Amino acid sequence: MRKLTEAEQNKIKLLTKNQVSLTLIEPTETGLKKSIMDATGPVRSFLKSENIHDYDLQKQGPDYKVVIPTIIHTGFKTKKSKASLYRPLTKNGDPRIWFYSLTEVTEANDIIAITYFDDNFQVFNLTKLDIETLINSSIQNPFQDLVRAINTTENEVAFELLTLLRKIAGAGPVPSMVDADTSVGRTLETALGIDINSSKKPDYKGIELKSFRNSRTNRKNLFAQVPDWKLSKFKSSAEILNAFGYDRQDDFKLYCTVSAITRNSQGLNLRIDSDIKQLIENSDKSEVGDFVVWTLDKLHSRLREKHKETFWVEAESTRINNREHFQYKLVEHTRKPITSQFDLLIDQGIITLDHLIKRNSKGRVVEKGPLFKIKPKGIELLFPPSESYSLI
Structure with a gap:
């Protein structure tokens, strides 16, 4: 064209x-x-x-x-x-x-x-x-x-969700469901009547919900995606854990962040090979080298699937009677990520990967990731201009 x-x-x-x-x-x-x-x-x-x-x-x-x-x-x-x-x-x-x-x-x-x-x-x-x-x-x-x-149809669910969020916010601080980093999201989803599960589908009628505390500048979760084991040297999370894990209390685990701009303490980094359209994880151990890969097509697909439309909900955290409470305050509404930017943001270290693998005392290996996360400044680079809404 x-x-x-x-x-x-x-x-x-x-x-x-x-x-x-x-x-x-x-x-x-x-x-x-x-x-x-x-x-x-x-x-x-x-x-x-x-x-x-x-x-x-x-x-x-x-x-x-x-x-x-x-x-x-x-x-x-x-x-x-x-x-x-x-x-x-x-x-x-x-x-x-x-x-x-x-x-x-x-x-x-x-x-x-x-x-x-x-x-x-x-x-x-x-x-x-x-x-x-x-x-x-x-x-x-x-x-x-x-x-x-088209505009009315596309915004119908968003306005419905925004009304519900404003109702929750208007009732004041919401007691935390659990004492954990993930409680800000779990508490909001429970208040909305959303079942807590591990589904890869968006949370509310096609809209993904991502909640975070406004006092933090932590990276935000984009999605979880295991490597393509068929294309990888290692064939399971257990092999990754065996190669790079460490003892912590009763668990043998690998909890670490992997970036394309530097190697972490385990000697791991990421590399994009545009010619073969793959994201590759590499070890500085000569006997290991490149050990797992993701196809960029799959990662782009997951990004489009998970974040076709997303509400990024900001909450203020306070403690009342020694229990954390959340006052949900702002929403950033994004649509249709620019998948070509995903590769660039990995190259720039703005999107990183977290391994969350452990073997418990019973010998069972549990993998909560790998999680692809984005630094706050990367949101406006990954998505077209967004809309922001006040909840209170």
């Missing part, structure tokens, strides 16, 4: 601000004449991530063509259409997409935006459509209605 103009980039920024997720495609002159376009990698990824269509599961040939209703936006009017998604029998079944009547609203090398709402593709010519005027128009129009409907 060609480089976007500054005007096209500004239109995308405005749509992103209004919670409109989209993908882009550039019809060629040949494609318009033949009524055919390649479903490029970004288009395929968008359709798959939004659970619209997965070309990887689609068989080749006309019998397996998928047709999806489509609305083409032309400004103050719309045109009903349909999209065909298919893989031809020729050319290795390269994925194709076409929107009927597209030639009526576009010329070669215009940028076409594709979003999905109300069981329809919603398609418009990003190059030619005056996005800002339509959204802000005093005259109601279909495009304005679409953006407002």
Whole structure:
């Protein structure tokens, strides 16, 4: 796809601000004449991530063509259409997409935006459509209605959760559930009626909750993810523990932080190999060297899954009658992490990894991680501009 103009980039920024997720495609002159376009990698990824269509599961040939209703936006009017998604029998079944009547609203090398709402593709010519005027128009129009409907739908759960948090905060300091570092999060989730479990899914109707004490500048948890054991020299957390663990009271454990900018006291560090798209953990022991790996694709997937939408809840900690209490005060609301920044922030030591492995007196090995954590200053680098809400 060609480089976007500054005007096209500004239109995308405005749509992103209004919670409109989209993908882009550039019809060629040949494609318009033949009524055919390649479903490029970004288009395929968008359709798959939004659970619209997965070309990887689609068989080749006309019998397996998928047709999806489509609305083409032309400004103050719309045109009903349909999209065909298919893989031809020729050319290795390269994925194709076409929107009927597209030639009526576009010329070669215009940028076409594709979003999905109300069981329809919603398609418009990003190059030619005056996005800002339509959204802000005093005259109601279909495009304005679409953006407002998407914005309302995207924010519905967030506003619901924000109302609940303000109700909890308004009742005053909440007694801690347990005497532990994790109590600030566990206490809030209990107050919200959320079951405490180890699920990898977001906490509240698709929104992840991350709570922290405002008196601390500790790193914040992003997600937990074990290495790809099939690609790693070591095949289990027990092997990592055996190689680098130490005795503490009744346990044999490895509790440590691993960074890409320095080796820790166990001689461990991280390294990104962009050529093979892997994050590698290395030991300075010559007989060990590189011992576990994560594929960057998997880490990016976990980041998108866990933090598609997140409430970072700040609490003030006080002690009342010798028991910790939490006054929840502020929320930072982030959406859609920039996965390409994840790799950079690891390289810069802003995102690090924590091992939390131990073997107890009964010989059982327990792994609470590995946890990927981010320094507070990294939040604004990993996510697009966020919204902040006061709870009291």
